[in-house]
Amino acid sequence: MDSASPSASTPLTDELVERVRLDGPLRFDAFMEAVLYDPRRGFYATGGRAGARAGDFLTSPEVGPLFGAVVARAIDHWWVEAGSPERFTVVEPGAGPGTLAAAVRLASPVCTDRLQWVLVERTAAQRARHVERLGASSDPDSHRPTSGVHLVSVASLPDAFPADVVLANELLDNLPVRVAQRTTTGWSEVWVGVEGSGLVEELQPLPTNDPDSLMLDRLVPDASAGQRVPLQHEARSWLRWALGAVGNRGRVVVLDYADTTASMARRGPEAWMRTYASHGRGAGPLEACGTQDLTCDVAIDQLAEVRPPDAEVTQAEFLGSHGIDELVEQGRQMWVERAHIGDLAAVRARSRVREAEALVDLAGLGAHRALEWWPVDPADPGAD
Numbered sequence: 001m002d003s004a005s006p007s008a009s010t011p012l013t014d015e016l017v018e019r020v021r022l023d024g025p026l027r028f029d030a031f032m033e034a035v036l037y038d039p040r041r042g043f044y045a046t047g048g049r050a051g052a053r054a055g056d057f058l059t060s061p062e063v064g065p066l067f068g069a070v071v072a073r074a075i076d077h078w079w080v081e082a083g084s085p086e087r088f089t090v091v092e093p094g095a096g097p098g099t100l101a102a103a104v105r106l107a108s109p110v111c112t113d114r115l116q117w118v119l120v121e122r123t124a125a126q127r128a129r130h131v132e133r134l135g136a137s138s139d140p141d142s143h144r145p146t147s148g149v150h151l152v153s154v155a156s157l158p159d160a161f162p163a164d165v166v167l168a169n170e171l172l173d174n175l176p177v178r179v180a181q182r183t184t185t186g187w188s189e190v191w192v193g194v195e196g197s198g199l200v201e202e203l204q205p206l207p208t209n210d211p212d213s214l215m216l217d218r219l220v221p222d223a224s225a226g227q228r229v230p231l232q233h234e235a236r237s238w239l240r241w242a243l244g245a246v247g248n249r250g251r252v253v254v255l256d257y258a259d260t261t262a263s264m265a266r267r268g269p270e271a272w273m274r275t276y277a278s279h280g281r282g283a284g285p286l287e288a289c290g291t292q293d294l295t296c297d298v299a300i301d302q303l304a305e306v307r308p309p310d311a312e313v314t315q316a317e318f319l320g321s322h323g324i325d326e327l328v329e330q331g332r333q334m335w336v337e338r339a340h341i342g343d344l345a346a347v348r349a350r351s352r353v354r355e356a357e358a359l360v361d362l363a364g365l366g367a368h369r370a371l372e373w374w375p376v377d378p379a380d381p382g383a384d
Contacts, residue, residue: 068103
């Protein structure tokens with residue numbers, strides 16, 4: 001994050017400049033909301049998406065179907081743990097084009113005929129793809145098919161919507177964040193102002209008794225002047241919603257870039273806040289508004305202010321615990337048996353080795369954190 005010079009202009013930049021001139025500086029979360037989700041010019045409204053070829057960034061489901069096959073095994077495990085109910089609802093917020101749901105369906109989990117998969121996606125163009133490409137219904141209360149995964153696509157869900165699993169893959173890093181900077185006198189907050197015809201950063205002091213100041217004093221007690229950290233109010237609100245949706249019986253699973261607040265302070269904002277466009281790193285966060293993705297690592301300890309996760313492992317460990325090695329070995333065997341045929345099944349089997357290497361690479365996707373909040377035992381005296 002660099003405030004040395006005004007940002008370069010795009011149509012959305014020009015709109016934001018006028019907005020600031022009329023209404024005053026924008027807090028950083030409001031700026032991030034606009035550049036990602038403005039309904040006309042935001043990144044996701046204008047075609048920004050994941051994808052191996054035409055996309056701007058690559059997520060685990062886009063590597064290939066293996067990730068979804070492992071998730072399908074995890075869902076079967078959770079379904080059995082829940083007592084193999086007649087209806088098992090998985091909610092996927094931030095579902096994007098629906099790649100993960102499609103891969104899970106392709107993997108044919110044991111609970112297929114019991115599984116309702118709800119894709120939650122605020123972007124209308126992506127929801128249209130769910131209906132056209134996946135045959136998803138737009139009504140959560142629609143009659144489920146007699147067989148197969150019941151796919152539902154919605155823009156949002158009510159607070160009380162019941163779920164057995166809430167599964168968020170690389171969602172929380174795209175939720176708007178506020179940004180705080182330590183100064184010689186305490187904590188200040190980064191706002192977005194105007195200089196000339198461009199956007200620039202402005203610092204506004206936070207009172208020492210402000211809840212955010214007090215939280216940061218606890219989480220980063222040795223912060224040095226100039227160090228910056230995210231303030232993830234929206235991620236915490238999302239976790240409260242997710243925990244409410246699963247109640248005592250279900251689980252919340254988050255797969256994402258994640259770290260602690262103190263570690264992020266030491267690493268610097270260039271490391272924990274990133275932009276992406278066309279599979280490469282983009283310009284600064286205030287640059288090219290609406291034409292690049294803007295992401296922020298998830299602060300695990302800030303989520304723990306809501307409720308500490310029951311499990312925290314790398315994505316590589318999570319996938320390993322749900323049988324990725326077994327699936328890769330099955331793929332090797334299938335390739336040996338069907339290589340002389342060279343059909344689609346053989347090609348998919350062969351690709352599992354390459355996909356697994358990418359998914360468990362600790363220098364890449366494998367280093368993502370898998371955070372889980374498990375069902376609460378009502379008999380546990382420490383349960384909420």
